[in-house]
Amino acid sequence: MLTLTCPYCGVKADETELSPGGEAHLKRHGPGASEDDFHDYLFSRKNPRGLHFERWRHSYGCGQWFHAARDTMTLQVFGTYPAQSYAPPKDIVKAIKKSHPDWTWEASE
Numbered sequence: 611m612l613t614l615t616c617p618y619c620g621v622k623a624d625e626t627e628l629s630p631g632g633e634a635h636l637k638r639h640g641p642g643a644s645e646d647d648f649h650d651y652l653f654s655r656k657n658p659r660g661l662h663f664e665r666w667r668h669s670y671g672c673g674q675w676f677h678a679a680r681d682t683m684t685l686q687v688f689g690t691y692p693a694q695s696y697a698p699p700k701d702i703v704k705a706i707k708k709s710h711p712d713w714t715w716e717a718s719e
Contacts, residue, residue: 617690619672631665634677659683661710665693679706
């Protein structure tokens with residue numbers, strides 16, 4: 611079972627207490643965006659096998675949204691951090707690089 615620690619309240623919660631919110635770090639387009647940009651934002655998501663950044667909500671806890679970095683093949687969790695972050699914190703990057711040495715941070719376009 612997937613267990614994540616909420617970065618806001620510090621509770622270790624299993625996936626039954628959480629709600630998934632899809633891919634994290636998506637670029638949101640403003641009112642002047644093209645239909646193609648809006649379409650891609652709504653419907654085009656990565657679904658990688660391996661390292662993935664996701665949004666989660668602590669539904670049966672504090673109710674806050676947060677991001678999680680994990681490996682979708684092994685369910686290894688590298689860490690969680692506030693949803694307002696534009697990039698994973700240094701400690702999570704270090705943990706990821708330990709397991710995936712060739713990985714580099716690349717925000718979603």
